[in-house]
């Protein structure tokens with residue numbers, strides 16, 4: 001990886017890698033693996049709980065004593081926190097080379113009698129008994145900003161972050177790579193453009209991850225010349241789950257296909273590998289959704305009294 005480290009951004013500084021939700025699970029495992037690939041990077045661990053973040057940083061320093069690591073406070077479930085964190089990032093760095101949007105929540109699914117009864121009366125009954133779909137409800141609630149929590153955390157908080165970081169993404173003639181974690185659980189059938197926050201449904205997680213896939217296409221269309229956005233997805237242990245994330249770290253963004261999702265997989269013999277899979281995305285829907293979120297961004301900023309300039 002020494003060669004890659006030499007291809008640093010035109011600013012001459014270290015390559016900056018920012019990971020949200022970096023203090024545990026896949027985020028922390030990713031930080032560890034990226035430092036093992038390239039110990040010359042500057043790693044920014046963006047977390048909501050600074051005590052946990054400090055502990056995770058100390059853990060990383062045990063295995064990578066000289067690593068250049070900083071912490072940043074961000075709650076991607078809160079608009080003001082995202083805006084504040086983005087401002088801090090713009091002040092700290094002239095460029096962000098890798099932005100890993102990893103933080104996410106999957107509310108514990110529980111049996112819902114209401115969902116069961118309504119599926120029983122509908123055409124979904126066969127699917128329900130075959131797959132269990134419709135039997136379980138993924139709990140959701142409202143944030144202080146009045147948005148659905150799962151949508152805000154898994155989708156809108158990160159969308160806002162990308163938009164606020166425009167001045168430091170793709171700087172100095174280099175392309176920045178944005179890697180947004182999706183899931184194999186992303187389901188088109190769970191998502192609706194008319195209820196993209198999923199306030200009426202029972203599959204908020206599946207909807208939020210499909211929304212992420214859609215935004216990948218929308219964002220690539222709008223930022224293709226300087227930012228490339230990629231999706232990865234996985235289901236196994238934190239280490240195994242980072243396979244596609246680490247693989248993406250080593251790819252030239254220009255060589256990747258924006259319509260493809262990169263899955264972390266593990267073979268029956270325990271070997272990790274990356275599988276690519278074309279996404280079931282309608283480009284027109286992706287564009288409409290992107291525009292809807294731009295509108296929501298304007299509305300929420302106005303409500304919070306946030307001005308449009310990035311000062």
Ligand SMILES: NC(=O)c1ccc[n+]([C@@H]2O[C@H](COP(=O)([O-])OP(=O)(O)OC[C@H]3O[C@@H](n4cnc5c(N)ncnc54)[C@H](OP(=O)(O)O)[C@@H]3O)[C@@H](O)[C@H]2O)c1
Nearest residue numbers: 021023024025026048049075076077102103104183234235
């Ligand atoms: N594990 C899997 O099998 C799997 C499969 C597919 C996709 N994924 C996706 O992979 C990502 C990481 O999952 P994981 O398994 O590592 O989950 P995890 O162990 O629960 O870790 C989630 C991380 O996100 C942080 N986070 C949650 N809400 C946040 C918020 N509002 N603001 C800032 N940080 C927040 C958590 O911080 P705290 O410690 O403060 O809670 C934690 O660091 C998620 O996007 C998840 O949807 C996971």
